[in-house]
Amino acid sequence: MALIRQESIDAVLEACDMTEIVAPYTTIRKSGSTYKGKCPFHSEKTPSFTIDPVRKLYHCFGCGEGGNVFRFIEAKEGLSFGEAVKWLADKYGVRLEYEQSSPQQEERRRLRERAFSLLDQAASFYTRTLWESPRAAAAREYLRQRGFSEEVIRRFRLGFSPAGGKELLEKAKAKGYRQEELVRAGLAGERDGRAYDRFRGRLMFPFTDHRGRVLGFGARVLDDSKPKYLNSPDSDIYHKSDLVFGLGNARQASIGEDRIYIVEGYTDVLALCQAGINNAVASMGTALTESQLKEVSRYTGNVYLAFDADVAGQKAMMRAQELSRRLAIEVKLVRMPPGSDPAELVVSGGGRERFLKLADDALALLEYQVQAALAAADLESAEGRVKAFGALKPILANAVNAVERDEQSRLIADRLRLSPENVAYLLESGARVGTAPDAGGTGRRVLSHDEITERSFLSVCLAQTGEAGRYLQDMTESYFTTAANRSAFNWVRERIGGIQSGSGSDMTSLPPEDPAQAVMPELIIRSETEPYSPQALPELFLRLSAAELLRRIDSLKSSLGDGDDEKDRFRELARLEEKRRRILEHIQSGDFSDT
Missing domain, CATH: 1.10.860 (DNAb Helicase; Chain A)
Known part of the structure; x- marks a missing residue:
């Protein structure tokens, strides 16, 4: 893709009003030659966010987040640097000029744009089939029984892939797309030199990026066929381990509410959205990845896990604790009732209020782990307390938040009947040099x-x-x-x-x-x-x-x-x-x- 000329970048920077850019995200007030307000990147009571309107810079003295106006838009809108420059150029009416690119670069850009267009048209084809084809009656009935409204189904562009095996392929070819383009986009497969539709007779869930562009699909059967779920293969555009379902819908709400819910499945996202909770995404199973957590943390530092209360869900929460420490973000656990998932909870009569009450009572993952370790230990015997002590050391060592860690250490001291000296030993011997957070609990590494x-x-x-x-x-x-x-x-x-x-x-x-x-x-x-x-x-x-x-x-x-x-x-x-x-x-x- 052609690079934006430096002269154009400078022109965009010159045109920007830094205070106008920041104003939608936090309230700022003039303070001498700068502006100050509460940080839009972390929760705080005392304003520590400073803007230099002349140099178009910002810095938070609480969490350490800082940069120029381009970096601000990258962080808050989830854009790349080039996308941020274009976003600001459009806002301020600056015409961008590009460096001359090679024919190979232009061809790659053209093929990428065609792939996005093909995937979007495929999603529209599946949507029309869902609503108009008699063959999709079972899919419509399934969605009706799950209690989903037409509005939420259309919002997420759900669809149905015909079972015939070549309908999408033929329609795409009629519009000028080549067979290899459909294969590369994950919409078709090949066998013995012949192509066929990859998705057949399935309920279709489009995966989009933060801008709402279709990247691939997840597909569910409506009978006992195997596999139950089939996803697009990884490609230049689609990487399943990096994506969460529903991000295009949840991005703005997550920024506005400064929190995001991660659930397991597609239908959990749909049910929460229908209940008025728009800041939810799905990890498509309990195998939460670092890339997924990093992606959602671009929009808020407050991540809430609402996984099923089963063994797999519990393991995912433990994995999330390690990831949250590595990424320095706050992850909390919404404790679901046994045998229940978010979709069942909100559809069965609990509704929005029940889920939000559980979210308000969410435990930080550190607190959850400490409570689980204490509950599993025999605290009545000296031997049991020694074993519990050993189990708790690595838990506290992985703490993201220093304040929270200190609170949990006081609880541990009380439950294990430890002296203050042993509590100090627990903290000091468990902490990892070079990764300690600051005393304010923001997760920022303490400087030497x-x-x-x-x-x-x-x-x-x-x-x-x-x-x-x-x-x-x-x-x-x-x-x-x-x-x-x-x-x-x-x-x-x-x-x-x-x-x-x-x-x-x-x-x-x-x-x-x-x-x-x-x-x-x-x-x-x-x-x-x-x-x-x-x-x-x-x-x-x-x-x-x-x-x-x-x-x-x-x-x-x-x-x-x-x-x-x-x-x-x-x-x-x-x-x-x-x-x-x-x-x-x-x-x-x-x-x-x-x-």
């Missing part, structure tokens, strides 16, 4: 002391550009401990050196995958909103210098005893330690006038 110092230094450099150059010119990437901070250091040094223009388009000159994208909004906003004393820059420089020397010293110590130049290394070690000692004394003196 060195990382905090590095980011503070770079923020002050942006605030005090006149003085920063003389410190930056002699520094190297070795002063910074992460890829994001090293990349940000290079960006700041170039900008202060006059290579960058200093306009709001600076962020767009960084590739979307550049590690600095994760920290630059924070650095820029901090530099413009936080007061820094004149001694902040030299003090932070000295602290970075001391930390960099310590890393070199540790590395040199580890190499001693290996090689013929050990005397030289001892002398170098002594020199570095003396240099670091003088720097630490300088810091302790508090006098930075000659730094």
